[in-house]
Amino acid sequence: xxxxxxxxxKEIKARxxxxxxxxxxxxxxxxxxxxVLVVFIIYEMFMDSKLSREIFGFGFIFSQDWNPVKxxxxxxxxxxxxxxxxxIALAISLPVSIGVAVxxxxxxxxxxxxxxxxxxxxxxxIPSIVYGFWGxxxxxxxxxxxxxxxxxxxxxxxxxxxxxxxxFGLLTAGIILAIMVTPIITAIxxxxxxxxxxxxxxxxYALGATKWEAIKMALLNAKGGILGATxxxxxxxxGETMAxxxxxxNKAQIKASLFEPSYSMASVIANEFAEASGGLHxxxxxxxxxxxxxxxxxxxxxxxxxxxxxxRKTEAK
Amino acid sequence: METAEEITKEAxxxxxxxxxKVKYTVETEGLTVSFKGREAINDINIKIRANTVTSIIGPxxxxxxxxxxxxxxxxxLTPGAKVKGTIKIHNKNIDxxxxxEVRRRVGMVFQKPNPFPTMNIYDxxxxxxxxxxxxKRNELNEIVEQSLELAGLWEEVKDRLKVSAMALSGGxxxxxxxxxxxxxxxxxxxFDEPTSALDPISTSKIEETLFHLKxxxxxxxxxxxxxxxxxxxxxxxxxxxxxxxxxxxTRTIFTSxxxxxxxxxxxxxxx
Ligand SMILES: Nc1ncnc2c1ncn2[C@@H]1O[C@H](COP(=O)(O)OP(=O)(O)OP(=O)(O)O)[C@@H](O)[C@H]1O
Ligand SMILES: [Mg+2]
Numbered sequence: 001x002x003x004x005x006x007x008x009x010k011e012i013k014a015r016x017x018x019x020x021x022x023x024x025x026x027x028x029x030x031x032x033x034x035x036v037l038v039v040f041i042i043y044e045m046f047m048d049s050k051l052s053r054e055i056f057g058f059g060f061i062f063s064q065d066w067n068p069v070k071x072x073x074x075x076x077x078x079x080x081x082x083x084x085x086x087x088i089a090l091a092i093s094l095p096v097s098i099g100v101a102v103x104x105x106x107x108x109x110x111x112x113x114x115x116x117x118x119x120x121x122x123x124x125x126i127p128s129i130v131y132g133f134w135g136x137x138x139x140x141x142x143x144x145x146x147x148x149x150x151x152x153x154x155x156x157x158x159x160x161x162x163x164x165x166x167x168f169g170l171l172t173a174g175i176i177l178a179i180m181v182t183p184i185i186t187a188i189x190x191x192x193x194x195x196x197x198x199x200x201x202x203x204x205y206a207l208g209a210t211k212w213e214a215i216k217m218a219l220l221n222a223k224g225g226i227l228g229a230t231x232x233x234x235x236x237x238x239g240e241t242m243a244x245x246x247x248x249x250n251k252a253q254i255k256a257s258l259f260e261p262s263y264s265m266a267s268v269i270a271n272e273f274a275e276a277s278g279g280l281h282x283x284x285x286x287x288x289x290x291x292x293x294x295x296x297x298x299x300x301x302x303x304x305x306x307x308x309x310x311x312r313k314t315e316a317k
Numbered sequence: 318m319e320t321a322e323e324i325t326k327e328a329x330x331x332x333x334x335x336x337x338k339v340k341y342t343v344e345t346e347g348l349t350v351s352f353k354g355r356e357a358i359n360d361i362n363i364k365i366r367a368n369t370v371t372s373i374i375g376p377x378x379x380x381x382x383x384x385x386x387x388x389x390x391x392x393x394l395t396p397g398a399k400v401k402g403t404i405k406i407h408n409k410n411i412d413x414x415x416x417x418e419v420r421r422r423v424g425m426v427f428q429k430p431n432p433f434p435t436m437n438i439y440d441x442x443x444x445x446x447x448x449x450x451x452x453k454r455n456e457l458n459e460i461v462e463q464s465l466e467l468a469g470l471w472e473e474v475k476d477r478l479k480v481s482a483m484a485l486s487g488g489x490x491x492x493x494x495x496x497x498x499x500x501x502x503x504x505x506x507x508f509d510e511p512t513s514a515l516d517p518i519s520t521s522k523i524e525e526t527l528f529h530l531k532x533x534x535x536x537x538x539x540x541x542x543x544x545x546x547x548x549x550x551x552x553x554x555x556x557x558x559x560x561x562x563x564x565x566x567t568r569t570i571f572t573s574x575x576x577x578x579x580x581x582x583x584x585x586x587x588x
Pocket of ligand 1: 352356357375376384
């Protein structure tokens with residue numbers, strides 16, 4: 001009797017170990033595949049941009065000249081368009097996102113909390129081409145007829161608000177991006193605020209804090225995480241292609257006015273790759289992609305690092 | 318012959334003197350707290366004397382924390398919590414005060430040390446003052462030194478006030494939290510098991526601090542440690558199943574309690 005049981009146990013043990021081993025290795029293979037994929041992408045882009053890198057060198061990043069007819073290529077206008085539209089997006093989105101997140105985590109009644117959180121998730125899930133269409137048919141006309149004339153008549157003395165009100169341009173792209181990154185920044189900021197332990201809130205209230213002061217304290221506590229959320233939003237904005245392409249105006253130029261059409265790194269690749277005129281053109285587009293990849297990679301790593309160090313700090317307590 | 322005026326004056330003096338003999342800082346009548354309809358404490362009547370240490374003892378879940386937290390409006394932060402009855406602070410009904418004022422006058426130190434993790438030691442101490450009203454820099458420096466001194470932490474941190482509060486040990490963090498509470502100059506300080514997360518040495522340091530604080534403050538401390546209650550407190554209240562069973566001088570509670578329930582608990586026969 002006893003013997004049989006022991007044998008039975010042993011067998012079960014052995015089988016379990018084998019299946020564990022199998023799954024461990026299987027998941028390891030999947031994990032390795034991700035690494036291989038990333039390395040492969042980098043390698044591919046690096047090799048395929050060789051022609052352009054050899055001809056233009058580092059000057060590629062600093063040249064405004066983009067002329068496929070004369071085989072002259074430089075990425076500066078696209079880097080500019082990407083960065084400025086993303087910065088506009090953050091400038092608009094950040095205060096809104098923090099406000100909504102504070103409302104959701106500290107103030108809202110449960111019914112609103114659920115409803116608004118649900119809507120935010122929906123907003124994040126809308127395909128960017130839908131945002132693009134909305135940009136073309138609703139936002140751009142509205143910018144042309146209302147927002148831009150208004151800005152011109154009130155703040156028109158600033159160079160950034162001068163020039164023709166076309167509707168399509170950097171500002172419109174920035175606003176579309178703001179709408180697209182707001183759900184991301186809001187959701188993460190809300191989670192970071194929620195992660196602050198009750199004991200921290202109680203500490204503030206026990207010292208005689210008003211609700212507003214307690215919220216300020218919570219935001220101070222969460223600043224690392226909020227910064228991380230912001231950078232993650234920035235990463236999204238920098239890489240966004242479709243919606244931006246549809247409203248930015250697609251003109252390779254650097255102008256002081258935000259009303260002027262511009263171009264972004266992702267947009268130029270999307271627009272020109274299919275009908276690129278020759279090897280150097282393609283190679284240059286790939287190098288633009290490489291720059292975009294590097295920028296996104298750096299931004300995202302930075303954001304992860306911030307969020308990681310933040311959560312580790314609160315967990316320690 | 319004394320004038321009528323002089324007689325009244327004298328009477329007033331006598332009254333204040335006798336009042337001072339038994340001056341109550343906190344009084345509750347029929348204090349009942351419930352969470353989502355379930356009562357956690359029921360009909361608590363207690364008068365806590367000024368400049369004494371009163372300890373609250375009782376088995377886990379009997380409502381000690383609930384009682385303590387009702388004295389500084391902490392239940393206001395818990396959805397579903399309901400407080401009934403009256404609480405008086407200095408003879409004035411608690412709801413006649415502004416809520417933030419009550420919380421400032423009734424400081425609280427929690428079970429787990431909870432310094433503000435993003436702030437350095439100095440900023441932790443002044444956090445409450447800055448919230449309540451702006452003060453000048455040199456005034457702040459003075460308050461920081463006094464508060465840390467009173468909390469028994471000054472010697473250990475005076476050279477590194479700008480270091481993050483998280484760099485301190487658990488016991489030091491707890492004393493920092495005491496200093497932070499002292500800095501806003503409360504009259505009553507509530508301690509909810511302030512040493513239960515600490516080692517014996519940190520514990521005895523905090524008990525020493527409590528002893529010094531008694532001169533200036535009225536202290537109420539929840540503790541699971543019977544020896545601690547006996548060591549630090551003048552009065553002891555025994556709670557059981559949400560009721561105040563017995564409240565008397567600490568010596569009485571531990572040597573000749575009136576109630577059988579109290580005796581069973583303090584002699585360790587249960588709890
Ligand atoms: N926020 C809350 N929501 C619901 N019930 C609560 C809440 N806080 C306390 N209670 C209940 O009230 C009762 C008293 O709890 P309380 O925390 O006051 O006990 P305690 O005497 O401090 O116990 P311990 O010694 O374990 O800290 C318990 O039954 C507890 O479940
Ligand atoms: Mg408790």
